[in-house]
Structure formats: structure tokens, C-alpha cells
Amino acid sequence: MRFCSHCGSSSLEFRIPEGDTLPRHVCASCAEIHYQNPKIVVGCLPEWEGRVLLCRRAIEPRHGLWTLPAGFLENGETVVAGAERETLEEASARVDVGELYALISLPQINQVYMMFRARLTDLDFGPGPESLEVRLFDEAEIPWERIAFRTISRTLRNFFLDRKLGHFPTRVSSLVRPAARSLAPDHSAAA
């Protein structure tokens, strides 16, 4: 953010507004406060007779890797409608959306994932413009080394575990990237 979207001024400050506790982009010209908040990613884990539908990404990031259908929730949309829409867009698939299964916070990139269990209503699916390929996988076939995102591999791993237990609680968790490793040699071990 370099200019105020309200008045066009370039006099933006990053400071804690009066009565607030966190720094915000504040316009020194018109006093507008520009709040920024996490975005919601909604998606489905679509099932058909014990198999799970995955999409191979036709776009960056992670072009060529496999994922569950998911994307940003839009204004004016419920979370369930968003999960249905993303499944239709990425896999041309229609689903009955079931229970919320995974709620994963990604605080470092300001996203919250919401993945729903879902049942395909038919087998008439195929790649949308953002997918190279869409297919059903048995548990044993899942390409674990070629899953696009940690949110997706976590959701899938929990799903297959919970399926063995016969119970699918809503799983709330967070994913934090480890700090980048220092490239400097570690002398502590040699000391």
C-alpha cells in the first residue's frame, strides 16, 4: 500500500491509531485507517466410494503438483457456497458439501483454510482452467511427495487416519513455517 485508496494521498503512515493496539496504514491527509485482515481459503475433500478427488495444478505456485479443490472465499458468498464453487471451477465437479473437517491457520501468510468433507454427486468431472488433470485416488495411490501444500497433505493424512477410526471431528490447527536456517556455520557443536 503506497497511496490512500480513499483520497489518493501518498502521505501514508504506519502507526497505532488512537484507541487501537496494532499499527495500521493511516492516511495523514484524510485520516482514513486501512485495515488488513486474513483471507479465507475454502475447499472440499470430495469422496466417491472410498476414493478421493485431487486436482493437478495448471498454475503457479506449485504448478504440476496435486491439491484438493480450494480457493479464496469471495465477498457475498457463504463458506459452503465457496467450497462448492471452487470444486466446480477446478474439477468441474458437483458435490454435496458435508461437515467442516479442517480449519488451519497460516498466520505467516495471513490465511485461514477451511476444508469440508464432500460427496461427489456423479463422475462427470474433469480439469477446469486451473487444473492439468483431475482424478480419483485410493489411499495407497496418493502422491504424498507431490502434494502442493502442507495444508492439503495434513488434511489428507488426518482424513485417512480418522476414516480408520470411523469418526471425523473438526480439526483446528495452525501451520507455522520454521525460521530460515542460518547459513553461517554452527560453531556451538564444535565448541
Place this chain on the structure above:
Amino acid sequence: MRFCSHCGSSSLEFRIPEGDTLPRHVCASCAEIHYQNPKIVVGCLPEWEGRVLLCRRAIEPRHGLWTLPAGFLENGETVVAGAERETLEEASARVDVGELYALISLPQINQVYMMFRARLTDLDFGPGPESLEVRLFDEAEIPWERIAFRTISRTLRNFFLDRKLGHFPTRVSSLVRPAARSLAPDHSAAA
């Protein structure tokens, strides 16, 4: 949005970008696309020995009415950390956050509520700057006619029902305001 926050131009268009499906604010000068997405409201339903903690609002909207502690999730924050922070800010209360209980979409105002069940860790609570009063309520004492938001009354009503059943599933729902009634006289009934 009247000016591009990227280049300061006032040449903003509201149109569907190439490859997209929905209209966005697009800058005709620098081509930046300004996406707008729903915000997350996180909060708690704090319990103590069968009673529930409510806060009476010291701010608009709904000044003077009762609510559960809740507010916008901040960048860099997990949903659980946000629910804890809001409970501390509004009720000066510390909680152990439990399971996600209510997930309510409000598509007309681009918000998604996430309310967690929680246990107060002690009775050292009181009004923060945004509350007039904070207290514990038995079910029979809940001021149903003076609850600030429908999301909150729905969450509380479901909670007391589910408590009788001894089971608290994560409840996913949406709230849509009815269309404003026409002020024109309705001649259809007289026809």
C-alpha cells in the same frame, strides 16, 4: 475505493479481469487488481460452572446490548489466538479455548463468524474499554431481548440446546437478512 493504492491513480474500473469470473476494482493506469474478501470474526463462549460470560457493549453498533467477546481476526494471528485476545480485550478474561462451535457466514456484510467454546481459567474478569459490564449468566437469566447480534443469539440458543443433549457438534450455518419490505401498499391482497 476511489484511488489505486498501488500507483495513486483515480482511473479505477470495476470490471471482470481477463481469466477471472467476478468484477474487481482494476487500475486502468498500472493494471493492479484490488481483490476484496470476507473478514473473519473470532470469539469465545466462555463458561464457568454452567454459566456463560457476556459483555455489555460500550461502543456502537448496538451500544448497551449484550454479546459474547468477539472481534476481527488480525493478520499474523491464528484463529485460536484471536479468540483468546478478543476475550482478554473485551472481558479482561483468560480462557482455555476448546472446540470450534459455530461457523456462521454473513454474505451480505462479507463476514464469517467463528465462535469457540472456552473455559474461564479464573473469575478475575471485568469490562475492557469496549465493554460497559461483564458478568456470568445462568441459562434462565440470559437477556434474550437485549442480545446485540443474531450470530450471538443463535450461538447461545444452540449451546443451551446442545448442552441438554450432551453433544456439541461444530455448527455451520449462514445468516441472510430478509429483503427490505416495500413501503408501497400491497394491492395484491385486495385484488
